[in-house]
Amino acid sequence: MHTEDLTTTLQQHPFLAGFSEEHMKTLLGCASNVRFMENATIFREGEIANTFYLVRSGRVALEIDFPGRGAMRIQTVGPGEVLGWSWLISPYRWHFTAVAAVETRAIALDGECLRNKCESDSGFGYDVLLRLAQVMESRLEATRLQLLDMYGLITSEVRK
Amino acid sequence: MDVLTLEGLASLLSTLRSQGFTLIGPTLRDGAIVLDELSSSDDLPRGWREEQAPGAYSLEKRSDDALFGYVVSQHSWKRFLYPPRTCLFKATKSGKAFEVQPSNGASHAPYAFIGVRSCDLHAMGLLDKVFRNGEYPDPGYVERRANAFIVAVQCTEPAGTCFCSSMNTGPRATGGFDIALTELVDGGDHLFLAEGGTERGRLLLASLSARPAGPDDVRKAEGLFEKAGRTFSRQMPPGDKSPLVGEYFDHGRWDDIAKRCLSCANCTMVCPTCFCSTVEETTDLTGTRAERWRRWDSCFTTDFSRVAGGNIRMSTRTRYRQWITHKLVHWVDQFGEPGCVGCGRCITWCPAHIDITAEAAAFIEPTIISTNTQGG
């Protein structure tokens, strides 16, 4: 992949909207293009987390193993969204398994590379973290709504 | 205007009876004035006066023999126009199919209401908006209302809980009746000034050969009206009530009320305009006959606002709020005027002595408003 193409791809990803040209150059050093076949496991729960994915197309399902029920999918990440921030937070291990539900293309950003750049350039670090915080907030809000189980009426809760 | 004697009044009632009307009017029973069937003017309570205050009602003997010396009691004409229980239809099952026979609107003798006060006349007008003037008129109500002959009685002695003057619904009835009477009991004379309000009312008066009213009679009546206007001991505060559903929707005052309100639903039962109902199905033991019944309901009941998953209004606090805001604010949005006619019944018959005028004032008269602005 040519560097110019990768730059364009990065510039087009919504996560990086408004990212300065200078910080984009910093990011480029950690970036590469990846593609996953349908059903490919991207990473597993418990493994070392060292990549930050910007999903370009397709869909990634987040799974948690439910002993007795098998793997349950609790979230999907689609085009324009991001996958995984455990590379940022010690002990740098994945808390869930990620599987490509359909063929998926993404930009992979090396975790250690990103961590080092965040540390050495705090302006860059702030930019990345601010965007991550926004993603986390919207993910949390969505999770809360999913938790409410608003479509399901549990019969015992219905008062006659 | 004519003047009727006691005999003239008796004649008025007996004429109505002979025309096929069922007379309904005030009677004395169990220490209260109760609306019931009258056979003649002899059934009217003679020489009684009401003492009404928040949570208190009693009858006291008058010093005269007035037949209409009280005002309104726990009954209102609502129960005759819109009965507490109505069978809507009867259904019969045969095999998998069923047949439906309508039952609401079953004819009976038309009513003649004797002794209707101005507040209650307005209340009937409000019930008309609900049951007659909407997209789906209630056939039973339409029939009973059209047939009812109304003999109103002008209030000259408002009771302690009355506030019709501040609601512009009284004390003087100016329309909506077939005949309006003003009782004049003065020393030895016992007369009724009679005004015809409709063609059939005037015809009936003409048939009684009453003498025309003289300036003296009219002057006496005016004197009573003027005195009545000065007698009110409470009023609904004037002004916009919409803050009750706006900025005061979560005010701490609602909690104050909730501490006192028993959610007993008395106010909705005695109110002449509360119209909420519920619908129920009953079957016989064989399961081949079913009936659909409508009965009065109250927004104070726990399940009134039930949706799948629970009740929207879960507390007394929000249910009282619903009642008062519907009556004073949302009625205006829905029907163009407040649903309250100032009859005072809800105040008299509330076991917790809650006064709708005082509660409204607590919100919209700033000097009285509680400094506690925390939401419930």
Add this chain to the structure above:
Amino acid sequence: MNNVVAPVPHGVTDPMLSHPVLIRRIIWENDDTFTLTLDMGDWAGPFKFLPGQFNMVYVFGVGEAAISISSDPHKTGLLDHTIHRVGTVTTSLAQKKRGDVIGLRGPYGSSWPIDAAKGKDVCIISGGIGLAPLRPVVYTLARQRDLYKRIIVLYGGRSPLDLLYRVELEKWANENNIETLVTVDRGDTSWKGHIGVVTGLFNYIKLDARETVAYVCGPEIMMKYTVDELERRGVPSDHVFLSMERNLKCAVGFCGHCQFGPTFICKEGPVYPLPKIRPLMERKEL
């Protein structure tokens, strides 16, 4: 099947009478939701409904329940009602068999303002059983597809097996040029679609906000979040319509149960333009 109705005085038709209709077909959509297809018999001609309206469905000896009509308004010989088994009447309906007779009266209520959508993008957002009163809209739009620009259906359910009308959702996507995105709150590994709240689906469609008309129906909390999201994305609030629910007992404006602040849901609703009810939605225990 005879329906003997005695004449009512004063020429006022009795609004509370129920008409018997026959159950033609029962489809179980999921564990507690089923669709009844009713044969309207000789009532088919006179009976007309608009998308969004509801009937009062009567079970002899049990009572009535307000159920949205979920079939094609063009075809009134057979009427569909998708019902959530949640109370006495709906449980009784759930026990009915093909050939049983139940009662109907209606249609009642306001409808989705489809004319407002002509020449525009239409976004239909629903959750759970909320898709039922919106399905007639999709049928109507699909029937005259050229009158509308983009048609987007966003639908959320609890799990893959809880989704309604799965076959039709696919059909709309494949045959009617309708962008259909479906999400669930959770699924197993056989589910390859989206997982997350229905508002998350907005990330995957680029809305032309000012050109969009939105129809929203589902649990009230889902509608609240959806409305916030639409606002955030710049859809004008008078382009947004919701279907509200309250306790509907008489459907004709007498019983007072369905009041939502100043409005009777059976009279002015259940479909409302957002500006009319936004302030009411903010109030707790209204």
